[in-house]
Amino acid sequence: MVTILIIVLLLAFISGAPLFTIMLGALGIGAAASGRGFEIGFNGGVSDLISMGLGNQGETLATIPMFIYAGYLLAEAKTADRLVRFANAALGWMPGGLAIVTILTCALFTVFTGASGVTIIALGGVLMPALVKNGYPERFSMGLIAGTGSVGLLFPPALPLFVYGAVYGLQQLDKDFDTQRFIFAGIVPGFVLVGMLSAVAVTVALIKKLPRQKFDIRELAVSFIKALPELFIPFGVLLGLKHKMLPGEMAALTVLYVVVLEVGIYKMLKPKVLWTTCREAMAMVGAIFIIMFCATAFTNYLINAEVPQKLVEWTKEHVDSRIVFLLALNVILLIVGTVMDIFSAIVIILPLIARTAQAYGIDPYHLGVIFLLNLEVGYLHPPVGLNLFITSVKFQRPITEVMWATIPFLITMIVALLTITYIPQLTVVPAAEVRGLDENAAVPEVALVASDGTPLKDDTGKPLVVKKTDCDALQSDKKDACANVFFYAAQCKADPKPDECVHHKIASYAKRNMQLVLQREIPLIDDDKNPVKDSSGNPIVKKFDDCAKETDKEALEACRALFFDVSGCKIDPGDTTTEKCTFNVISKYARDNPP
Secondary structure, three states, rough: OHHHHHHHHHHHHHHHOOOOHHHHHHHHHHHHHHOHHHHHHHHHHHHHHHHHHOOOOOOOOOHHHHHHHHHHHHHHHHHHHHHHHHHHHEEEEEEHHHHHHHHHHHHHHHHHHHHHEEEHEEEHHHHHHHHOOOOHHHHHHHHHHHHOOOOOOOOOOOOHHHHHHHHHHOOOOOOOOOOOHHOOHHHHHHHHHHHHHHHHHHHHHHHHHHHHOOOOHHHHHHHHHHHHHHHHHHHHHHHHHOOOOHHHHHHHHHHHHHHHHHHHHHOOOOOOHHHHHHHHHHHHHHHHHHHHHHHHHHHHHHHOOOHHHHHHHHHHHHHOOHHHHHHHHHHHHEEEEEEEEHHHHHHHHHHHHHHHHOOOOOOHHHHHHHHHHHHHOOOOOOHHHHHHHHHHHHHOOOOHHHHHHHHHHHHHHHHHHHHHHHOOHHHOOOOOOOOOOOHHHHOOOOOOOOOOEEEEEOOOOOEOEHHHHHHHHOOOHHHHHHHHHHHHHHHHOOOOHHHHHHHHHHHHHHHHHHOOOOEEEEEOOOOOOOOOOOOOEOOOOHHHHHHHHHHHHHHHHHHHHHHHHHHHHOOOOOOOOOHHHHHHHHHHHHHHOOO
16 A cells, blocks of 8 residues: 555656645655554654744744845846946956856856846846857857856855755754854855856857957946945845854845845835735745745654664665765765755755765765755756756757757866865865853863763773863864863753753764774674684784784775774764664674675
C-alpha cells in the first residue's frame, strides 16, 4: 500500500502538483508507515511549524516579506534605469566598460529583488539595445545578460542569504551559527565571481576592438546624485546590521526608506501602487513561506526516520575524501539548481546534506556560500536553467540560441565555483560578537569538558584549561573564536538548563578548535566488531606516536585523523552515542587501510 501511495505521489509531482502538497503527502505517508503511528508522526511534524515561527528563527523569517516588498517597489520605480546610467558614466570609458556595467548593475539589482528573473526582465530592455549599439555582438550581449542575471545572490541583503540562515539554524547542528554573520560570508566570493566575469568582458572588448564611451565628469556627477539614494540601500543595511540592529528592524526601515524615497521624493510611484505591488510581493512571500513550513514538517519526519544520519554513514563509507565529497556536492547541487527554484532547494535539500557536510568538517558558512553559488550557476545550466527560458521569452530567441550564447559565462561561473569551493579562505565571516554582554561577563579561564560534562584531561591526567591570555598568540580568526569561549557561561544563563548549555558549547568549541588526542592507543576492529589482526594473527593496535613514522603523506594524515576523530567522538558525538561514533571511525579506518 505504501509503495502505491509513493508512486501516486511521484506521479502528482511529475504532473505539476504544488510542491508543498507533495511534501505534506510525503510526511503523511512516512508518518503512517512509521512505527510511531500516524497521529504522533504527523502531529510531531506539524508542531514544528509553530516553533519555526515563534522560535529564534522567527526574527530572521520576519525579514523576508519586508525585503521582498522593498525589491518589488524598487523594480516598479525604474531604479534599474538610474543604476545603469550611473554605472555607464563611471565605467563606460574602460575596455569592456558597458559589459562590466551590465554585470555590476545586474548584481546590484539582484540584491534588491532577490530573483534573477526580475533582474533580466527589468534590465534586459535597457541594456541589450545599449550593448548592441556600442558594437557588442548580439549573441554575446544576450548571453551576458542571461549569465549575469543572478550574480548578486551572494551579496547582502539578498533574500536567499536570510532563507539559508533560517533553514540551517533550524537544523540545530551548530549552536554558534549566526545568520547575521552568514549574510556577510558571500561578499568576497561574490567579488571573485564578478571579477572573473568582468575579465571575460574585457577580453572580448579588446579582441573585438570595441569603441569606448568618452568620459564625462558632468554626466558622472549628475547620474551619481540621482542614483545615490538607491545605491545607499544595501550599504545602509550592512551598516545597520554591523551596528547590531536586528535583521527585522533593518528590513522594516528599508521598506520605510524606499516608500519615502520613491513616493515622497522621486515621485516615481503613486500611493495606490503601494497596494498593487504589495499584493504581488505578498503572493511570492506566501509561496516561499508555505514551502518553508511544509518542508520543515517533512524534515521533522526525515530526522525521526534518521535519514540524515544514514546518509552520513553511507557517504562516509563510499566517499573517502573531503575533496571528492565537495565535488559530488557541486554536481548534485548543479542538477538541483536546474530543476528547482532557489528557495525550494534550500528548504528541501539543505536539511539532507547539512549533517553530512558537518561530518566532513565543512564550515557551515562555507557550505552556505557553496550551496548558494551552485544554485546561481544552476539558473544558467542547460537544459532547463530558469535564466535560459526567461531570456528566451524576453528577447524572443530560440532556447538553443540562448544556451550557446551563455556557454562562455557558464564556464566562467563554474571555474569561479570550483575556486571558491576549494579555497575556503575566500569565505570571510565577521568575528563572532557576544551581543548584550560586556567584558566583565567574561571569565578568565575555562576548563574544557565533553558534552556530558566530563572534564577533558591531558596525558598526565591534568585537566585541560584554556586561559584568556592564551588567545593573544593565535591568528585573528582563531583568536575571535577563542575569546568567545569565555562568555559561554553568561550566554547560557537564560537557557532552561544552563549547565548543559555550557557543556555543549565548550565541547563544540574543543572539537572544532583544538586537535586533542584523548586516547593514544586504539585497537582496530572490523565492521563486525572483531579485532583486526596482522599476518601473524596478532591484534593490531595503532599508536599515535607511530603515526610520525609514516613516510606517505596521506597515510600520515589518515593515521592522525583516526586519533583526532576518535577523540572528537569522546568530546561531542553529535546525534549518536560515543560508542557508535567511535565504532564508525575505527571500522572505517580499518576498512580503508587493510593490514
